[in-house]
Amino acid sequence: MVKKYDVIIIGAGPGGMTAALYASRANLSVLMLDRGIYGGQMNNTAAIENYPGFASILGPELGEKMYASATQFGAEYTYGTVKSVVDHQDHKTIITDDGEYEAKAVIIATGAEHRHLGVPGEEQYSGRGVSYCAVCDGAFFKNKEVAVIGGGDSAVEEGIYLAQLASKVTIVHRRDSLRAQKILQRRAFANEKIEFVWNADVQEIVGDDQKITAVHYRDKVTNEEHDLPATGVFIYVGVEPMTxxxxxxxILDEAGWIKTDETTxxxxxGIFAVGDVRQKHLRQIANAVGEGGLAGQAAFDYLQELQDETQSVEA
Structure with missing residues (x-):
């Protein structure tokens, strides 16, 4: 039997859970679907220091608090990997690996995931020195030496950001020139705290039982291998939307991000999108929460319009 809801939210990160809170508080029947535990990337974050209301809070703890809020007005939550969504105009069918669901409105909050290097030490030190977000974790490396892996806009932007905090930032790139915008390159080259390692093929992230100590890389020109001292490694080799x-x-752009208007x-x-899956610049918990509130209200407004149209036709 196909289970029917007013709103189905695909993804239970901060944006999805906030959307569930707003939609269920408007007396709509709501289901959150996620392929994993609620909380999204917060579950992989040791400490969050840039979410209003908390000087510092563990990522999983904030996820638990958001989940309690999201479900207090009756929103449901279940596991499920979504395979596709079919639009029937007045309703949508959500096909998962474990059955089908039907909703009048759908809010997509599946997020994005950072591409990984796939080298030894990367997973071992994830959350303990390896990061994919300088804004999230940069403050933990004040007055320390860090490495940034990558050469595009994100890598250089985050390198510049980290230079405000770290004693030294080394941008490690596999080519002999950056791919970032020229204005970003000029800022990075002019910053005395930023250095560069070119033609570097990262082989391993090295550390002990407690922390990272170095980035081990091979020089693609000379074939020599080196260790670059670092206590933190920020990896920016691309981000992929989960779409x-x-x-x-x-609803996708050429790169696979979801295009929305300012109200999601x-x-x-009847299909809305919030959080990191959207086509946007800043991907943070705070703005995902704001978008979740917008989408929950937008879904309610859409269903009201749908109801008015149905009643008009019947009359």
């Missing part, structure tokens, strides 16, 4: 199930809806509407009526 494969939605490729047939016509996509090109398909």
């Amino acid at each position: 494969a199930p939605f490729k047939d809806l016509g 509407h996509t090109a398909v009526p």
Whole structure:
């Protein structure tokens, strides 16, 4: 039997849980679907120091608090890997690996994931020195030496940000020139605290039982191997939106991000998107929460309009 809801939210990170709070508080029947535990990337964050209201809070703890808020008005939560969404105009079918669901409105909050280097030590030290977010974790490395892996806009921007905190930032790039915008390159080259290692093929992130100590890399020109001392490693070799199930809806840009207006509407009526999966610049908990509130209200407004149209036709 297909279970039916007013709103189904795909993804239970901060944006999805906030959307669930707002939609359920408006007396809508709401289901959150996620392929893993609620909380999203917060569960992989040791401490969060830039979310209003908390000087510092463990990522999983903030996830638990948000989940309690999200479900207090009756929103449900279940596991499920979404395979596709079919638009029937007045309702949508959500096809998962464990059955089908039906909703009048869908809010996509599946997020994005950072590409990994896939080298030894990366997973071992994730959250203990390896980071994919300088804004999130940079403050833990004040007056310490850190390495940034990558050469695009994100790598250079985050390197510049980290230079305000760290004693030294080394940008490690596999090519002999940066791919970042020229204005970012000029800022990085002019910063006395930023150095560069070129033609570097990272082989391993090295450390002891407690912390990272170095980045081990091979010089692609000389074939020599070196250790770059570092206590933190920030990896920026690309970010990928988790939007494969939605490729047939016509709501993605060329890179796979979901395009929305300022109120989280996509090109398909009744489908909304929030958080890191959206086409935007800053991907943080705070703005995901704001977007979640917008989407929850937008879904309510959409359902009201849908109801008015139905009643008008029947009359």
